[in-house]
Amino acid sequence: MKAICFYFQIHQPFRLKRYRFFDIGNDHYYYDDFANDDIVSRIARNSYIPAAESLLRMIDESKGAFRCAISVTGTALEQFEHYVPEFIDLLKRLAETGKCEFLAETYAHSLSSLADPEEFAAQVKAHDDKIEQLFGVKPKVLRNTELIYCDEMAPHIYSMGYKGVITEGAKHILGWKSPNYVYAAATQPKLKLLLKNSKLSDDISFRFSNPEWDAYPLTADKYIDWIASTPADEQIINLFMNLETFGEMQSRDTGIFQFLEALPRFARERGIDFWTPSEAVQKLKAVGELSVMHPISWADEARDTSAWLGNKLQQEAFDKLYSVAERVRLCDDRRLKQDWNYLQASDHFFYMATKHFADGAVHSHFSPYDTPFQAFTNYMNVLADFIVRVEEQYPLTIDNEELNSLLTTIRNQEREIEQLNKEVSSMRQNLEHYNEEHLLRQKQTETAEKPAPAKKKPGRKPAAKKA
Structure with a gap:
């Protein structure tokens, strides 16, 4: 079939x-x-x-x-x-x-x-x-x-x-x-x-x-x-x-x-x-x-990732974006995280592709920019503002080693909290089980101590009257 x-x-x-x-x-x-x-x-x-x-x-x-x-x-x-x-x-x-x-x-x-x-x-x-x-x-x-x-x-x-x-x-x-x-x-x-x-x-x-x-x-x-x-x-x-x-x-x-x-x-x-x-x-x-030793994709004849990361413009933008990934994950700013999501879309890097611009057809259909260089400049301006906002949350003066140490501490605390939550849950289950057993034993004890109802003595049948 x-x-x-x-x-x-x-x-x-x-x-x-x-x-x-x-x-x-x-x-x-x-x-x-x-x-x-x-x-x-x-x-x-x-x-x-x-x-x-x-x-x-x-x-x-x-x-x-x-x-x-x-x-x-x-x-x-x-x-x-x-x-x-x-x-x-x-x-x-x-x-x-x-x-x-x-x-x-x-x-x-x-x-x-x-x-x-x-x-x-x-x-x-x-x-x-x-x-x-x-x-x-x-x-x-x-x-x-x-x-x-x-x-x-x-x-x-x-x-x-x-x-x-x-x-x-x-x-x-x-x-x-x-x-x-x-x-x-x-x-x-x-x-x-x-x-x-x-x-x-x-x-x-x-x-x-x-x-x-x-x-x-x-x-x-x-x-x-x-x-x-x-x-x-x-x-x-x-x-x-x-x-x-x-x-x-x-x-x-x-x-x-x-x-x-x-x-x-x-x-x-x-x-x-x-x-x-x-x-x-x-x-x-x-x-x-x-076996696929190097990343493949469905793009172009090469079927690789060069459509998004094939030139220096794309690589610079990509590296700059992910350089702040750990800091974004640490923050609680909902709007900042939303922008982080939107700025990761592969389309932004595709618009910077010079090889697509050379053949014109694919680039002109999808890109809102006249040239890949316009796409790069516009994206990097946006990214610069985004990174300023990230730095307000976690300054870039904190080097990666210090940041990794902070992340390790936070993750250890998360694991400790998770373990403690599991222990609390287990203790609650044990306590509920103990209470159930205690109530059952109490009922059994009360039943055993309760005096049995007195049995009625059988009455004598009245003697038959003589005629």
Whole structure:
């Protein structure tokens, strides 16, 4: 039996307003609310809402045979709640079907997994909590930002409670191997890997409406035939793409929605199932271990992290941001922590990519800046003001050694408090148990000491009268 595993990504960052050098220290609000409202509302109207409605119809018309997964960032959810709450309602309906799985990921679509494991774990937990709060489900499979993954992350991801992670089926990692199997992480064999089939995914995402493509036009029956013709022992075809592929990257008039909704019918005719990532991880055994020594992603031909950290501008901004991570975690300022989340979004670093600007197309579609240098300057101005606010909480004159000592003391105190709470809880349970036993013994004693009721002596029968 062959199965398709569909996963759709939804992310929107909080875009920064034009922030000048002279604003540093004077203006602590960094976001372009007009742009955020306009972009999120437009994409929701053109893509997210009609795509979610299509998924609901596909689940309903297939009587639950069609299944898929969605990964939606916390920053996107916050904007949907504010600007397009009707889309949140559609996501809730998808969750209620039980046929749409919600994946774990970083709350702010950050690159924290490359710099700060503690921050990475905190963001994933915050995201899980948000998903559970809104949709009543707890994610079981992790999708890291931009499908970033490497061997070093696997033990950490598994220790966080996830049995599977989805990532890119990068050719330089796979070699002769196929992405259409489940693999085990080389550094944690209990963690299973689901790999994106780039060719089949990109046929929909990028080539669907290209008249110069030799397979144009792409129809649902042709596409399912391609999947059915893969070797019989290749059991899982992972199709990973942005949800905005439908209606935004590929406009409605290309027929993309009709294509999507026709897939379950042709898949059923060819005996092909649809599975969620959790089902694939549960049902399929790993065919072997896969080693990924250096971080991979689903971006560009290189499938590495150079889209976000490939030049000196990006690296300087990235290092500067995470240099204050420990200090931010120590503070209790809610607004400061919110800004910390928003400033970690990978988009800010993507806008600084010079290689994307060279080819123009990708950069111009996503970036609100004219050049990567404008993106860098604007971000660094915002970051400078943010760091001033952090320094007001924990001055940068405190060196890292002193700060680490302070953190160690705080963590030791937290562990001591946790241990004391456990001891108090145990003592309460023992006390309750003692009270129950004491009451039981008291009742038994009272019963034993209570005199037994006197027995009535049998009366004599009256003598029979003589006649």
